[in-house]
Amino acid sequence: MNLDDLADLAKQYRAVDQxxxxxxxxxxxxxxxxxxxxxxxxxxxxxxxxELPDCKVKGVGCMGLCxxxxxxxxxxxxxxxxxxxxxRDVTPADADDxxxxxxxxxLERLHCPxxxxxxxxxxxxxxxxxxxxxxxxxxxxxAVGGYAGLIRALSxxxxxxxxxxxxxxxxxxxxxxxxxxxxxxxxxxKMPAEQKYVICNADExxxxxxxxxxxxxxxxxxxxxGMAIAAYAIGANKAFVYVRAEYPLxxxxxxxxxxxxxRSGFLxxxxxxxxxxxxxxxxxxxxxxxxxxxxxxxxxIEGLRGQPRPRPPYPAESGLxxxxxxxxxxxxxxxxxxxxxxxxxxxxxxxxxxxxxxKVFALAGTITNTGLIEVPMGTSLRDIIEVIGGxxxxxxxxKAVQTGGPSGGCIPSQHLDIGVDYDSLKTLGTMMGSGGMxxxxxTSSMVDVARYFMEFCMTESCGKCIPCRTGTQQxxxxxxxxAKSQGTRAxxxxxxxxxxxxxxxxxxxxxxxxxxxxxxTMRYFRDEYEAKLSDA
Amino acid sequence: xxxxxxxxPLPSDDxxxxxxxATMRRNGYAGHxxxxxxxxxxxxxxxxxxASLRFVAASLDLPMSKVFGVxxxxxxxxxxxxxRHACVVCTGTACYIKGAGALVERLHxxxxxxxxxxxxxxxxSLLTARCVGACGLAPAIVVDGDVLGKLDSESxxxxxxxxx
Numbered sequence: 001m002n003l004d005d006l007a008d009l010a011k012q013y014r015a016v017d018q019x020x021x022x023x024x025x026x027x028x029x030x031x032x033x034x035x036x037x038x039x040x041x042x043x044x045x046x047x048x049x050x051e052l053p054d055c056k057v058k059g060v061g062c063m064g065l066c067x068x069x070x071x072x073x074x075x076x077x078x079x080x081x082x083x084x085x086x087x088r089d090v091t092p093a094d095a096d097d098x099x100x101x102x103x104x105x106x107l108e109r110l111h112c113p114x115x116x117x118x119x120x121x122x123x124x125x126x127x128x129x130x131x132x133x134x135x136x137x138x139x140x141x142x143a144v145g146g147y148a149g150l151i152r153a154l155s156x157x158x159x160x161x162x163x164x165x166x167x168x169x170x171x172x173x174x175x176x177x178x179x180x181x182x183x184x185x186x187x188x189x190k191m192p193a194e195q196k197y198v199i200c201n202a203d204e205x206x207x208x209x210x211x212x213x214x215x216x217x218x219x220x221x222x223x224x225x226g227m228a229i230a231a232y233a234i235g236a237n238k239a240f241v242y243v244r245a246e247y248p249l250x251x252x253x254x255x256x257x258x259x260x261x262x263r264s265g266f267l268x269x270x271x272x273x274x275x276x277x278x279x280x281x282x283x284x285x286x287x288x289x290x291x292x293x294x295x296x297x298x299x300x301i302e303g304l305r306g307q308p309r310p311r312p313p314y315p316a317e318s319g320l321x322x323x324x325x326x327x328x329x330x331x332x333x334x335x336x337x338x339x340x341x342x343x344x345x346x347x348x349x350x351x352x353x354x355x356x357x358x359k360v361f362a363l364a365g366t367i368t369n370t371g372l373i374e375v376p377m378g379t380s381l382r383d384i385i386e387v388i389g390g391x392x393x394x395x396x397x398x399k400a401v402q403t404g405g406p407s408g409g410c411i412p413s414q415h416l417d418i419g420v421d422y423d424s425l426k427t428l429g430t431m432m433g434s435g436g437m438x439x440x441x442x443t444s445s446m447v448d449v450a451r452y453f454m455e456f457c458m459t460e461s462c463g464k465c466i467p468c469r470t471g472t473q474q475x476x477x478x479x480x481x482x483a484k485s486q487g488t489r490a491x492x493x494x495x496x497x498x499x500x501x502x503x504x505x506x507x508x509x510x511x512x513x514x515x516x517x518x519x520x521t522m523r524y525f526r527d528e529y530e531a532k533l534s535d536a
Numbered sequence: 537x538x539x540x541x542x543x544x545p546l547p548s549d550d551x552x553x554x555x556x557x558a559t560m561r562r563n564g565y566a567g568h569x570x571x572x573x574x575x576x577x578x579x580x581x582x583x584x585x586x587a588s589l590r591f592v593a594a595s596l597d598l599p600m601s602k603v604f605g606v607x608x609x610x611x612x613x614x615x616x617x618x619x620r621h622a623c624v625v626c627t628g629t630a631c632y633i634k635g636a637g638a639l640v641e642r643l644h645x646x647x648x649x650x651x652x653x654x655x656x657x658x659x660x661s662l663l664t665a666r667c668v669g670a671c672g673l674a675p676a677i678v679v680d681g682d683v684l685g686k687l688d689s690e691s692x693x694x695x696x697x698x699x700x
Binding site: 030031034035066067069205206207208209210213245246247283284285286287288289300301302303304305306362364365366370371402405436438440444452453456460462 | 566567568569570571572574575602605606609610611612613627628629630632633634665666667668669670671672673674676682683685
C-alpha cells in the first residue's frame with residue numbers, strides 16, 4: 001500500500017456519509033460522560049428521528065472546555081470546532097430545542113461562543129482530531145488523513161530516514177523529562193539485538209493531569225500510529241501500552257482501536273503489504289504512581305512489584321526482559337504522525353529555540369475555564385491562565401500556579417510573563433511534567449499545598465530506597481506540624497536539609513523530585529512558613 | 537517428562553473461577569500475567585482473599601510470597617471485601633483545592649469510617665482515589681461507579697442516605 005492507495009481508501013470512507021451535511025457532535029470523553037453526555041446523545045438521536053437524513057448524531061472526543069460539559073457542537077462535516085455552533089451544559093431535555101433550531105439561529109440559551117480566546121488562542125497538533133472524529137471509528141480516522149504518517153514511513157522512507165525526521169523536528173519527551181526523542185530512538189535503533197520492544201507510557205499518575213487520558217479517549221489510533229512508526233524506526237515487532245486501570249474508557253477505546261487496526265492490516269503481520277510486523281498489547285496498571293518511572297513500569301509489565309532499579313543500564317540498552325526498549329509517553333507518540341506527514345522542519349518551526357512544537361495542558365483548580373488546551377511552546381503563563389483560562393472566578397486574586405504535579409513546584413504571580421517551555425520552568429524551580437496546571441487563588445495556603453504533595457509522595461513511595469521511604473515521612477511530619485502552627489524555626493531548617501538529602505540520594509525520579517513542591521513554596525512564599533512558626 | 541507442575545483444581549464450582557482461568561490461559565500461564573490475573577479475580581469477586589491468591593500462585597507456578605507481594609504493593613488491589621455501596625472521594629490536586637479533604641472528614645463524622653474502611657453493617661465503603669480525571673467537576677465523588685461533581689458534604693450525605 002502507498003499513499004495514493006490510502007488516499008483512495010480515505011475517499012471511499014468519506015463517501016459513505018456523503019449525504020450528511022450537518023453533524024451533531026456530542027462529546028463522549030470521560031469528563032462530559034460523567035456530567036451526563038450519554039443520555040444527551042440518546043435524547044438527540046431520539047429527537048432527530050429519521051426525518052432529516054442529511055443530519056447525523058456523532059460521538060466525538062474531547063472538545064476541551066470540560067467545565068461547560070456536556071458539550072454539543074453542530075457543524076458541517078468538514079468544519080472544525082471554531083466554525084461550529086457550540087452548546088454548553090446540555091441536558092437531555094434540550095435535545096428537541098437543539099434539533100428544532102438546526103436550520104435557524106443558534107439556541108441562545110445554551111450557546112457557547114467559539115470565537116472566545118479559549119478556542120481561538122489554541123494551536124492544535126496533538127488534539128487536531130479531538131472533538132471532530134468518532135474515537136471508536138477506524139474509518140473516521142482514515143477519512144481525516146489518519147495513518148498517512150505510517151504509510152509514508154513504510155512506503156517511502158527507510159528506518160534511518162524516520163530517525164532523521166524525528167531528530168530534525170526537535171521533539172522532546174512529553175512525559176516530563178524533556179529528553180530529545182530523536183536521540184532516544186536512535187540509541188535503541190543502534191542496538192544490535194534481535195528482539196526489541198516499544199512501550200507507550202500511559203500511566204498518567206499526576207493528580208490533576210488528564211492530557212493522556214483525553215488523547216487516548218479522543219483519538220486512540222493516533223497513538224497506535226505513532227507507536228507503529230517508532231517500532232519501524234527502531235526495529236521492534238512487539239509493543240505494549242501500559243495504561244492506568246483507573247481509565248476504563250481509555251482502555252476500552254484502545255482495545256477497540258487495536259482490534260480494528262489489526263483487522264484492516266495496519267497492525268499485525270505484513271503491515272500494509274510490507275515485511276514489517278507489529279503486535280500491540282495493552283497492560284493495565286494497578287494504581288501505583290511510581291510505575292510512571294520507566295524501570296518500575298517495565299517491572300510492572302513483567303508482572304512484578306513496580307519498583308525502580310538503578311540506571312544505567314538504561315532501557316534503551318537493557319529494558320523489558322533485558323531487551324533494548326523504547327519508552328515514550330502518550331503525547332510524544334501522538335506527535336509522531338504529523339511530524340512524518342508534514343516533515344521535521346515544519347514541526348521545528350513551531351515553539352521556542354529549545355522546545356519545539358506544542359504542549360497540551362490540563363487546566364484545573366480555581367480557574368474559570370477548566371479543561372484541556374494545546375498551545376505552542378513559549379506561550380506565556382499569563383496568556384494561558386488569564387486569557388485562555390479566563391482568569392480566577394469569584395473576584396479572587398491569583399496566588400500561584402502549580403505545574404509538574406508532585407514533582408513540580410508553584411509559580412507566583414511575578415513570574416507569569418515567562419514563556420512556558422522545559423528550560424524556563426526549570427529555572428523557576430518547577431518542571432513541565434506531563435502538563436497538569438493547577439491554579440490556586442489567595443485562599444489556598446502554600447504550606448498546606450506542600451503538605452498535600454508530600455503526603456502524596458509519602459504514600460506513593462515504593463519503599464525500595466531509604467531516602468525516599470523515610471525522608472518523605474519525616475518531611476511530611478514536619479510539614480504537618482508547620483501547617484498546624486506547631487512548628488519551630490529549627491523544624492524549618494531541618495526540612496530544608498532533608499529536602500537536599502532526599503533530592504540528592506533517592507534512587508528514582510519520585511524521590512529525587514519529591515522535595516520540589518516544598519522547595520518552590522519555600523522560595524516564593526517563605527513568609528507563609530514564617531507566619532506559621534510557633535516560636536516566631 | 538515435563539517439569540511443569542499440574543495445575544490446581546478450581547477452588548470451588550463457582551463459575552467466576554472460569555473467568556479467572558481464562559485470563560491465565562490466554563496468557564499461557566506465564567508468570568508475567570500475574571497482575572492481569574489479579575485484576576480478573578478482583579473484577580469477578582470484588583476482592584482478593586487468601587484462597588484466590590493461593591490458587592493464582594499455584595496456577596502460575598509462582599511462590600505465594602511473590603503473589604502476596606504484588607497484591608499488597610498495588611493500591612487498586614484490596615484484600616478486604618467491600619460494602620454493598622462504594623463511595624470514592626477523589627483526592628487529586630484539583631479536588632483537594634476545592635475541598636475534598638472536608639468531604640472525607642464529614643463522612644468520617646457521619647459514618648465513623650476512614651478511607652479504606654467499611655461500615656459495620658457492610659452498607660458503605662469509603663475509598664479515596666488519586667485523581668479520577670474529572671477535574672472539571674471538582675470535587676468529584678464516585679458513588680457505585682457514577683461520577684457526581686461539585687457536591688458539598690450535606691448534599692453528598694443526602695445522596696448516600698438515599699442508597700438502600
